[in-house]
Amino acid sequence: MKEGDWISIDGTSGDVYYGQIPTQPSEIIQVIRGKKKPEESKIYQDFTKLLFWADKVKRLGVRANTDTPEDARTALAFGAEGIGLARTEHMFFDKERLPFIKEMILSETEKERRKALSKLLPFQKKDFYGLFKEMKGHPVTIRTLDPPLHEFLPRKEDLMVEIAVLKASKSKDEEKIRELEKLLERVKALSEFNPMLGHRGCRLGISYPEIIEMQAKAIFEAVCQLAKEREKVYPEIMIPLVGKKEELANQKEIIVRVAEEVMDKYKVKIEYSVGTMIEVPRAAITADEIAEEAEFFSFGTNDLTQTIYGISRDDGAGFLAYYLAHGIWKNNPFETVDIEGVGELMRMGVNKGRKTRPDLKVGICGVHGGDPRSVFFCHEIGLDYVSCSAYQVPIARLAAAQVAIREKKRRK
Numbered sequence: 001m002k003e004g005d006w007i008s009i010d011g012t013s014g015d016v017y018y019g020q021i022p023t024q025p026s027e028i029i030q031v032i033r034g035k036k037k038p039e040e041s042k043i044y045q046d047f048t049k050l051l052f053w054a055d056k057v058k059r060l061g062v063r064a065n066t067d068t069p070e071d072a073r074t075a076l077a078f079g080a081e082g083i084g085l086a087r088t089e090h091m092f093f094d095k096e097r098l099p100f101i102k103e104m105i106l107s108e109t110e111k112e113r114r115k116a117l118s119k120l121l122p123f124q125k126k127d128f129y130g131l132f133k134e135m136k137g138h139p140v141t142i143r144t145l146d147p148p149l150h151e152f153l154p155r156k157e158d159l160m161v162e163i164a165v166l167k168a169s170k171s172k173d174e175e176k177i178r179e180l181e182k183l184l185e186r187v188k189a190l191s192e193f194n195p196m197l198g199h200r201g202c203r204l205g206i207s208y209p210e211i212i213e214m215q216a217k218a219i220f221e222a223v224c225q226l227a228k229e230r231e232k233v234y235p236e237i238m239i240p241l242v243g244k245k246e247e248l249a250n251q252k253e254i255i256v257r258v259a260e261e262v263m264d265k266y267k268v269k270i271e272y273s274v275g276t277m278i279e280v281p282r283a284a285i286t287a288d289e290i291a292e293e294a295e296f297f298s299f300g301t302n303d304l305t306q307t308i309y310g311i312s313r314d315d316g317a318g319f320l321a322y323y324l325a326h327g328i329w330k331n332n333p334f335e336t337v338d339i340e341g342v343g344e345l346m347r348m349g350v351n352k353g354r355k356t357r358p359d360l361k362v363g364i365c366g367v368h369g370g371d372p373r374s375v376f377f378c379h380e381i382g383l384d385y386v387s388c389s390a391y392q393v394p395i396a397r398l399a400a401a402q403v404a405i406r407e408k409k410r411r412k
């Protein structure tokens with residue numbers, strides 16, 4: 001074989017074949033995408049019948065993690081009952097928006113940042129409008145900006161190479177070099193040794209409240225516009241990486257204030273809620289205090305697993321394979337909830353949170369939301385819903401039904 005040759009991989013068996021094997025979406029996907037009529041597919045009819053039975057017996061709600069109207073449409077077609085995680089940072093990476101993000105990050109004063117953010121506002125409003133409209137009255141949980149700001153900028157190494165190449169060229173572009181050198185200095189200033197534990201999540205929103213103001217304004221302007229169009233909407237605004245009640249209170253104050261301002265402007269009243277992700281151990285341990293401010297919890301088990309184990313999900317892949325192959329660990333904790341460790345903190349978070357707020361809504365978002373064993377555990381500790389990728393929604397619906405039936409049999 002040589003570079004450029006085709007190979008084909010069977011994703012189920014792992015078999016690799018030499019050559020290009022023609023593929024097409026399954027009949028179910030073809031129906032979901034409108035390429036085939038439901039009545040033309042016996043497989044699709046059986047699929048929907050099975051999930052109809054599942055929905056009749058399950059207790060857990062099933063939502064989807066999705067960031068675009070197109071993905072929301074797919075999630076609904078697979079039976080999602082709402083969006084459990086809309087990641088606003090994914091909306092920022094669009095080529096059309098990145099220049100305004102860079103402008104905001106490079107701004108040296110709050111006034112300059114607000115000017116750049118005002119250019120982002122229409123994009124965010126359009127994003128949220130599309131999501132809410134597609135979900136047709138189902139709840140939509142929107143997470144405020146989570147990653148550190150340097151992730152929106154070029155890599156330090158790439159900038160250094162680009163600057164060196166420009167300086168070495170015969171026709172030096174001095175203005176371009178100065179621009180890149182300024183960008184490089186900002187990248188260096190924002191760089192962190194461990195970004196996962198650094199200046200991100202609610203910490204970012206507390207340092208730069210104008211970012212949260214812009215996002216809240218975009219959310220509520222979209223919601224109010226839809227309300228004027230007589231569309232049903234229910235936004236849930238989720239603050240990431242909260243470890244102390246005071247952090248959530250700080251961000252919630254901004255959201256509530258902006259919501260009131262926008263609703264007064266549009267002369268409508270919208271029901272909404274403000275909650276948080278439980279993704280650092282301290283949040284689970286002090287869930288009773290955090291529930292004084294939070295109207296809902298969503299377990300961010302990806303980060304919760306990382307912070308409990310002290311392992312990076314990305315960097316740990318090398319030795320985790322060895323652990324699993326040699327039986328040191330039975331399961332990968334980033335694929336299936338570690339019930340003895342992560343699960344115990346989840347159980348504690350649910351119990352302590354509901355001790356303060358008995359009607360506290362609790363869900364889970366992340367990779368674990370579509371894993372059947374994890375879904376079973378979420379049912380057992382009393383979660384209200386799980387949220388997973390759109391294509392995992394049928395799996396989660398079926399697992400939620402299976403655990404409900406198992407529980408019913410056990411009671412008999």
